[in-house]
Amino acid sequence: MKKSIKVVYTFVLLFVIQFSFAQTEYGTLSFNKAVNISGKQRMLTQRMGKIYLYLLNNPTDYKAKRDMKITQIIFEKQNNILEKNASSSLTKSKIKEVKDTWVKYKKFLNSSPNKQDALKVINTNSTILSYANNVVNAVISESNTKNNAADVDVADEDNELKQIINKSGRQRMLSQRLALYYFANKPDLKSSNTENKLKSVYNELDTALSDLLISSFNNDRIDNALGAVMAKWEGIQQNKQRLFKQGYGDKEIYDLSNDLTKLFNRITSLYEKLKVE
Template sequence: MRKDLTKIALVCTFFLATQLTTYAQNKKYGSLSFNKAVNISGKQRMLTQRMGKIYLYLLDNPNDFKAQKNLKITKIIFEKQISILDKNASLLITKNKLAEVKDTWEKYKKFIESTPNKKDAEKIINTNSTILKYANNVVNAIILESKGGSSDDSYVAEEDSELKQIINKAGRQRMLSQRLALYYFANKPDLKNKKTESVLRNVYSELDNALNDLLVSSFNNDRIDEALGDVTVLWESVKENNDKLFKQGYQDQEIYKLSNTLTKLFNKITNLYEKVKVE
């Protein structure tokens, strides 16, 4: 019995070593670079929040046909990107994390696809954090998978790992930009509950703190600094009037547009980090 267990352990060790050797040779996530995979998986987090935000917005703005179209497009992109990430995944842990997202998505999608109503809006408020958590787990799994393809040079390997973390952090800002508006709408008198205001304040704080981290990143170049300058100017205007955020001082269209502008700026920054080369 003990010999059999030893053989199994040796086989598992050999299999894992073979996988990691393959990653070390390819240094890719299937047909994608790992930087691209971290970026795409990070964007999935944003899309979960964007769908929830649009749904809550449509509660009081049911005739905004552009928002209706954006909700449908976002749903399609989310599903297509799940398929791409799943197709290119190699490690079982990554595939399992993607399976969790797909399973949760089937439930979340039913709320998103309904004609906007208060009952399903409340369900979205109560469940959006779950699918967000699972989507975030996929990002972490891909970053873990990428470490199997690190360079033999320990310095380069560490730099490469830090770059993926900064891509992750910048990408997370896209999600927080959408989540900020989602919880602004969730904080309306007819929807708010014990948690909605605290979530809104936590999102605001994380956005602010993470922006400071990006501003001092060693990976910044002239183009990234310029893009960070653009988003900082906009964010400072939000901070200077944060009472509007916490006391429902924005018009629906205003906060909707603000979240999209922030997302667009952070998306540009994330894409620029993705293209940084570690040598």
């Protein structure tokens, strides 16, 4: 009889452990991974817009055309992954907003580069970006709801980690958005709005980088990765008028934005792997 009770107790204990584990995951993903992936979606919306505007003046660049195709495939696949693993109605509704807007955005992006559709890309990219950002916030909110940490301090620290993953991931988006609005400031597309957005993106990127440098989650690997991105960023920072006055070649700013994105992606992945205990 005692053996039977012990078996039942063990089974119940295992069930509780499994249930608790399930409640701290975003479907088959960890919440850290879900925040990272949803954050990448923001970056991809801007990368596609950047590529389209680049192709407007560089229509024979085969690699850029290939980048557009690959980026679209990844964006759609990751949207499906996020949708499949979402459990809250809020997250699902935010993902639907992205998918609905994507239909229109994709139509512009797949047109043969022309000024009329370029203006539509400029006008639409911020809308889909906003919706993609809402998905990130919904994932973080879902994480907070499912956080079963008995220790309030642990729960708070875990939320802080999600926020730093979010902030680091946002830097990838800003790196692409910086180039997008650099191209949007070409003489045939430029407006006071595009000029202001370029400066706004630059300032946000610069400020958020300072925030990452002083994060309490930083370790030696993260510090080294931040040092690499700072070296790259200081080259832009020391001569920012070159950015605002169209001083870069098209291919130069295209590649520079990709280099920054890769560096910030590395940092975000390192934050993702951290655990609060």
